[in-house]
């Protein structure tokens with residue numbers, strides 16, 4: 326508990342020191358990769374929406390930009406080895422129950438539902454309205470956009486703030502966290518693909534660039550992943566914080582939706598082509614999924 330409070334205080338202070346300079350106009354030496362060009366990158370949108378995260382004591386501790394952490398400063402390690410996958414049904418689909426708060430307008434709700442539904446066309450993930458299941462995504466407009474990594478047990482908050490988070494890219498990004506995925510630039514092999522410029526990172530925000538022993542599922546590093554930060558993420562001085570290597574001019578973190586590799590990973594992690602692994606004893610009525 327003391328650790329939690331300490332962590333919360335530390336994070337609160339670091340959030341307070343964080344300001345956005347997006348209104349200042351200036352280009353840098355990376356043609357087509359200026360900070361203005363990154364205005365709509367997932368990480369820029371999330372950074373803006375999350376400027377007040379941590380100020381509300383009811384909110385969970387949020388680290389790594391938008392990952393909710395259950396206790397203290399524990400790393401958001403991939404938990405998929407330890408049982409945080411959502412269970413697979415006998416029919417080969419993975420049914421993920423959800424509830425959407427009534428805080429949203431019909432239009433916002435539709436956008437969220439479309440974001441959830443987008444997984445059904447390319448993966449075996451099926452989002453299904455909550456119907457007495459124990460574990461579910463509790464989609465609410467809290468302060469900012471954030472999610473836990475993987476299934477946490479019982480209702481888990483997935484926050485999509487009405488102002489700033491209702492975009493397809495962000496909905497898919499937060500849902501991918503809930504399915505068990507981390508940010509692309511925290512991948513175990515990221516140093517072969519990007520250089521992190523910690524000298525340009527806002528003091529106190531360095532943890533966002535910590536490397537994690539991820540399961541990479543035999544998929545290549547993907548600059549176009551919807552889980553990849555933009556090159557100016559958490560920059561304190563309008564200089565890049567992430568540079569692709571060897572070619573620093575390659576665009577990164579600009580995805581507006583899941584990339585083909587994001588989709589491949591979901592299919593691999595949940596063995597979408599197999600109906601044999603880890604059957605769920607409780608089949609879900611087929612007409613309920615999205």
Ligand SMILES: [Zn+2]
Nearest residue numbers: 390391392498
């Ligand atoms: Zn994230």
